[in-house]
Amino acid sequence: MKILVINCGSSSLKYQLFDMENEDVLVQGLVERIGIEGSRLVQKKDGDKYIIEEPMANHTEAVGHVFDALVDSENGVIESLDEIDAVGHRFVHGGEKATKSALINDEVKAIIEDSAKFAPLHNPANLMGLKACEELLPNVPNVAVFDTAFHQTMPAKTYLYGIDYKYYEEDGIRKYGFHGTSHNYITNRAAELLEKPLEETNIISAHLGNGSSITAVKEGKSFDTTMGLTPLEGLVMGTRSGDLDPAVVTYIEEKDGVSPSDMNNILNKQSGVLGVSGVSSDFRDLEDAAKEGNERAKFALDMFATRAKRYIAGYMAEIEKVDAIVFTGGIGENSIEMREDILKGFEQFGIKIDPEKNNVRGGEHVISTDDSKVKIMVIATNEELMIARDTKNLVK
Ligand code: ADP
Numbered sequence: 068m069k070i071l072v073i074n075c076g077s078s079s080l081k082y083q084l085f086d087m088e089n090e091d092v093l094v095q096g097l098v099e100r101i102g103i104e105g106s107r108l109v110q111k112k113d114g115d116k117y118i119i120e121e122p123m124a125n126h127t128e129a130v131g132h133v134f135d136a137l138v139d140s141e142n143g144v145i146e147s148l149d150e151i152d153a154v155g156h157r158f159v160h161g162g163e164k165a166t167k168s169a170l171i172n173d174e175v176k177a178i179i180e181d182s183a184k185f186a187p188l189h190n191p192a193n194l195m196g197l198k199a200c201e202e203l204l205p206n207v208p209n210v211a212v213f214d215t216a217f218h219q220t221m222p223a224k225t226y227l228y229g230i231d232y233k234y235y236e237e238d239g240i241r242k243y244g245f246h247g248t249s250h251n252y253i254t255n256r257a258a259e260l261l262e263k264p265l266e267e268t269n270i271i272s273a274h275l276g277n278g279s280s281i282t283a284v285k286e287g288k289s290f291d292t293t294m295g296l297t298p299l300e301g302l303v304m305g306t307r308s309g310d311l312d313p314a315v316v317t318y319i320e321e322k323d324g325v326s327p328s329d330m331n332n333i334l335n336k337q338s339g340v341l342g343v344s345g346v347s348s349d350f351r352d353l354e355d356a357a358k359e360g361n362e363r364a365k366f367a368l369d370m371f372a373t374r375a376k377r378y379i380a381g382y383m384a385e386i387e388k389v390d391a392i393v394f395t396g397g398i399g400e401n402s403i404e405m406r407e408d409i410l411k412g413f414e415q416f417g418i419k420i421d422p423e424k425n426n427v428r429g430g431e432h433v434i435s436t437d438d439s440k441v442k443i444m445v446i447a448t449n450e451e452l453m454i455a456r457d458t459k460n461l462v463k
Contacts, residue, residue, distance in 0.1 A: 068463075069093070069150050070455045071137075073130075074157040075196030077188055078103055080129050084137060084144060084151075085455040092451075093144040096136060098129045110136045117142035126192075130199035153208045154200045155458030157248070157450070159189035159298075161213030162239060168216065168457035171197065171209040179211065185243070185296055210458040217247030220288035225385070228295075242300070244292035246274045249395065250282040252453040256446050257393050258287065260431065269386050271379050274448065275405070276396030277305040277348065281375065283382035290386055293378055299334055302378070303371050305348030308338035310374070340367035350398050350405065372408035379409065383416075383441075391442040392418070400447050401428045410443065418443070 068087040083095040096110035106123035123129040162182035169175045183190035226242040234240040250272045258268040265287040272282045279302040282292040293301025303309045341348035344367040346356045356364035417440035425434040435443035
């Protein structure tokens with residue numbers, strides 16, 4: 068069975084074609100600048116790159132080029148589009164009704180459209196990818212995999228905000244959580260590596276990348292997570308502020324006459340470690356700048372570590388018994404120093420990172436000392452594979 072996984076952004080599209088026989092990635096690619104001058108598709112196979120540079124006015128045209136690339140006689144990996152058995156799509160927000168992945172039908176589309184009020188940039192972009200596939204591959208089933216679904220097991224005490232209950236009842240304002248596909252993958256993989264049944268596995272999953280979130284997983288299910296109604300809550304991120312006193316927002320809006328949509332842009336695009344450091348949102352740049360003595364880059368990294376530490380410690384108390392703390396995402400998998408900084412202070416609870424074992428990037432490793440009370444692990448995440456697996460299970 069061959070499954071195409073599509074992850075659409077507002078002007079970009081990432082894809083991977085899986086052969087589910089042995090879960091091999093046959094090919095992967097990225098389309099950028101959809102609807103903007105300079106549209107470009109780059110497909111990678113065994114280290115070779117195939118590039119298409121042609122105008123792509125919308126997602127349907129972009130998906131059309133993806134299909135051309137997949138069946139290209141020289142650079143493609145399939146002979147005909149008939150070989151694609153199903154398409155799995157990443158959707159950012161599924162609200163309260165999307166509790167798991169689903170075969171696309173009118174009801175699921177209505178859920179996605181309704182949830183777009185909380186993900187106005189993402190859900191419509193994700194839908195454009197779906198519409199393109201429905202148009203160009205009318206006989207192939209489509210599956211929606213939601214970033215929020217894994218977190219629908221959170222109890223009310225962790226998902227409610229401390230505001231008038233009517234906002235929850237009338238408008239659905241609550242914590243939904245994101246990166247669910249990644250936290251779900253990490254939970255499953257950690258359970259396998261720990262050799263524990265999933266329903267007995269308690270972990271703290273730290274997905275640290277451009278966007279970052281930490282999830283407390285109790286008995287294999289999401290119990291609490293740092294992102295909220297939108298991905299803005301929680302950790303200090305590349306360009307997102309994470310938690311702050313809501314009065315900061317109203318103060319800036321009033322003082323500078325900033326509109327809600329501009330404020331949204333400030334908090335999502337111009338804040339986080341980029342805003343604090345004034346250097347970059349990229350942790351490699353920040354680590355370099357900090358080494359050269361840039362004070363603000365150092366603050367930014369320290370703030371990131373401090374908040375991650377605060378959440379990990381809090382979540383450990385929330386779920387009471389923890390089997391492992393797992394790092395994933397670009398920073399979690401690669402930043403040796405950040406992992407060490409985050410876990411500084413946990414030694415007093417018998418949780419100890421082993422500096423030598425921690426000297427790894429990517430892959431799957433236990434990086435704690437043999438006598439550490441809680442295992443510390445690095446597990447490279449694989450959201451696309453999780454989407455492909457869910458898609459396979461739903462169309463089988
Ligand atoms: P996204 O959320 O866009 O998927 P990623 O998970 O790819 O992001 O993470 C991107 C982040 O990972 C960037 O801040 C990048 O600097 C960081 N990163 C990647 N490699 C390293 C490394 N070797 N050391 C430190 N940070 C790294």
